Amino acid sequence: MARINAQNQYYKDLNKLIRSCGESDIELDNVMGQRFIACGMKGKNFLIHGVPGNALGAYLDGSSIEVTENAQDAVGDTMNEGRIVIHGSVGDACGYAMRGGRIYIRDCAGYRAGIHMKAYKDKQPLVVIGDAAGSFLGEYQAGGTIIVLGLKQNGKPPVGYFCGTGMHGGKIYLRSDYPPFDLPPQVSCREAQKSDLDDIRVKISEFCSIFNMDKEEIMSKHFLVLEPNSANPYKQLYTNI
Amino acid sequence: MESFQREGDVRIPAGCAISSMFSKTGRKFSGEGMIKSISIMHDRSNGLGGGFAGYGIYPEYKDFYAFHVFYDSDDARHITEDFIDEHFDIVNLSKIPTKKNKNITDEPLIWRYFVTPLPTKLAQSQLEEDEYTVRCVVKINTHIKGAYVFSSGKNMGIFKAVGYPEDVGRFYRVDEYEGYAWTVHGRYPTNTPGWWGGAHPFGLLDYSIVHNGEISSYDANRRAIEMYGYRCTLQTDTEVITYMIDYLHRKQKLSLEECAHVIAAPFWSTIDRMNEDKKREYTYLRNTFSSLLINGPFSIILGFDGGLMALNDRLKLRSLVAAEKNDMVYFSSEESAIKIIEPNPDRIWYPKGGEPVIVTLNEGVEA
Numbered sequence: 001m002a003r004i005n006a007q008n009q010y011y012k013d014l015n016k017l018i019r020s021c022g023e024s025d026i027e028l029d030n031v032m033g034q035r036f037i038a039c040g041m042k043g044k045n046f047l048i049h050g051v052p053g054n055a056l057g058a059y060l061d062g063s064s065i066e067v068t069e070n071a072q073d074a075v076g077d078t079m080n081e082g083r084i085v086i087h088g089s090v091g092d093a094c095g096y097a098m099r100g101g102r103i104y105i106r107d108c109a110g111y112r113a114g115i116h117m118k119a120y121k122d123k124q125p126l127v128v129i130g131d132a133a134g135s136f137l138g139e140y141q142a143g144g145t146i147i148v149l150g151l152k153q154n155g156k157p158p159v160g161y162f163c164g165t166g167m168h169g170g171k172i173y174l175r176s177d178y179p180p181f182d183l184p185p186q187v188s189c190r191e192a193q194k195s196d197l198d199d200i201r202v203k204i205s206e207f208c209s210i211f212n213m214d215k216e217e218i219m220s221k222h223f224l225v226l227e228p229n230s231a232n233p234y235k236q237l238y239t240n241i
Numbered sequence: 242m243e244s245f246q247r248e249g250d251v252r253i254p255a256g257c258a259i260s261s262m263f264s265k266t267g268r269k270f271s272g273e274g275m276i277k278s279i280s281i282m283h284d285r286s287n288g289l290g291g292g293f294a295g296y297g298i299y300p301e302y303k304d305f306y307a308f309h310v311f312y313d314s315d316d317a318r319h320i321t322e323d324f325i326d327e328h329f330d331i332v333n334l335s336k337i338p339t340k341k342n343k344n345i346t347d348e349p350l351i352w353r354y355f356v357t358p359l360p361t362k363l364a365q366s367q368l369e370e371d372e373y374t375v376r377c378v379v380k381i382n383t384h385i386k387g388a389y390v391f392s393s394g395k396n397m398g399i400f401k402a403v404g405y406p407e408d409v410g411r412f413y414r415v416d417e418y419e420g421y422a423w424t425v426h427g428r429y430p431t432n433t434p435g436w437w438g439g440a441h442p443f444g445l446l447d448y449s450i451v452h453n454g455e456i457s458s459y460d461a462n463r464r465a466i467e468m469y470g471y472r473c474t475l476q477t478d479t480e481v482i483t484y485m486i487d488y489l490h491r492k493q494k495l496s497l498e499e500c501a502h503v504i505a506a507p508f509w510s511t512i513d514r515m516n517e518d519k520k521r522e523y524t525y526l527r528n529t530f531s532s533l534l535i536n537g538p539f540s541i542i543l544g545f546d547g548g549l550m551a552l553n554d555r556l557k558l559r560s561l562v563a564a565e566k567n568d569m570v571y572f573s574s575e576e577s578a579i580k581i582i583e584p585n586p587d588r589i590w591y592p593k594g595g596e597p598v599i600v601t602l603n604e605g606v607e608a
Binding site: 011032033035050051053054070072073089091092108110111134135136160161181182 | 281282284510511514556557560562575576577578580581589591593594
C-alpha cells in the first residue's frame, strides 16, 4: 500500500504521482481541492482524506474510490466502471453522463445528480443517495438507475424542483410517501411493485453494508418509481416555462 | 496603459472563483485568509484579474467616502483631483501602498482619497449625499479620460488588478488591513480583454460584487438600467449587476430578499404553485421589474455595509458552498476553499438556486 501526502501539491503533480505509483492500494492524506483525482484509472483502490476537487474519478474505468468526507462538483463524470463511495455529501452534477459503475453518497447530492446517465447492455450505472438530492435530479436521464432514500426527510419527496426533466430512459426510485409536486408530464410516477422492490433491495445492498445501515428498515417505507412517460413524448420542452 | 485594449472596447465570448468570510460579531481579521482561500482555486482563474473587498477597514475615516482611483497619467490625476476638490472636502489623500510583485505589471497610478461632499455644493444639488457621490463617480468614470474610480464606499475598500488573485492580494498588502468582512475574486474573463478596472469586485458606494458566471440577459439588463441614469461602460455583466442592486436596494428600497427575487425570479410554473400571499408577492416583483431578471449562469457575493449576500441563478448553473463556524460565515465556489481556512465548520450547506443567503452583523454590533 502507498500513502501519499497531498498537502500543497498542485493537481497535476499529485495526479502524476498517483499514476506513476505501482501499488494497487493508495491512500491520500490532506487532499484539498485537487481536481481529476484517479481520472480514467482502472484496477486501483483509493482512500481519500480531505476534500477532493472537481471531477473526482472522471472517466473512472474500474478503480474504487472512497472519500472520508465531502466531495465537490462532477464526481464520476462520464465514469465507465468502478465504484465511488462518499462518506458525506457531493456538489453538483455528480454522475454526469455516467455510463457504468456505482456511486454511493451517504448524505446529499447537489443539483443535477445523474444528468445524462445512460446504459447499454451490461453497462448499467447506479447512483444511490442516502438522504436527498437537489433540483434537476436525473435531467435528460437516458438509462441506468438513481435511488434516493430520503433518510432524514420523514417521507417528504427527497428531491428539489424539476426532477427528471428531459428524462427519456432509465429509472429513478424515490423513498417517499408522495410524488414531487412538479414532475413534468413526460415523466410517469407509480407505486413500486414487488419486482421494483426486489430490484431496489439488490441495488442498495452494497450501500447499506458500506454505511452500516439497516436494509430492512429502509425497505419498510414507501417507494415510488419514476420513468419516462411513453404516452407523452417530448415537444416544446424548454419553451413557455 | 494606452496601448491596451480596455473593457468596453471589445467583447469576447467565464470560469471564475469567488470566496468570502464574515464575522457576525464584527470581529476584525486581515485579508490573509482570503488569499489562502482563493489560491486553492487557482485554476478557476487565468491571471487576467483578481481583487478583494474589505469592510470595516477604515475605522479612522468611517464617515468619509473612500475613493480608490486608477490613473493612466499624472494629467488625468490633476484633472480628477481638481474635479474632486470642486465637489468634495478631501480630508486625506495618498497613493495606495503596494508591494512590487513580478506577476503584477503595467500598473496604473493608484490613489486613495477620503472625502465628504462640500455642504454648499450638496445643498445646491438638492440630492441625498449618496446620490450626489454616485453622480460624481459616474462623471469621473465617463468624462475624464484615463481616470477610473473603482471603489467609493464608506469604511470599505476594493483592491483589484490584472493578475492572479493571490498575487493581487500580496501586491495590495491586504494582509495589513483588518475588516469584519472580505470578499475575493479570481477572474477568467471570457467576454472582455481583462483590464484593471474590469477586475472584480465591482463597486458602487458600499456595494461590491464578485461574480462567477456569464449573463445571457446582459443587453436587456443594460438597456433597462441605463433608462434610470446608469452608464454601463465596461461591457462586463458584473457592472450591470452592481447597478441593478444599487437601483433596487438603495433607490427602490427593496429588501435584499426582494432584490434576489427580482434578479433570480422563480419560473412562472414554480410561482403558480405558491400559496396566495407568496404568489402575489413574487408575481408583483417579476412583473414590475421584468427587465431586471438575470438569465444565464451566475453565482455572486454581494458585499454591503454590515453584511454579505450570496446568490445563485435560479437554475444553479454555478457552484456555491456555504459554511458556519461560531461567529464566522463563509461562502465560496468550492468547499476546499473554505476548509483550507476553516477545517472543521459547524455546518456546511449548498444554497439552492435563486434562494439568497444573507448574513448581517448581530444586533448592536457597529461596523
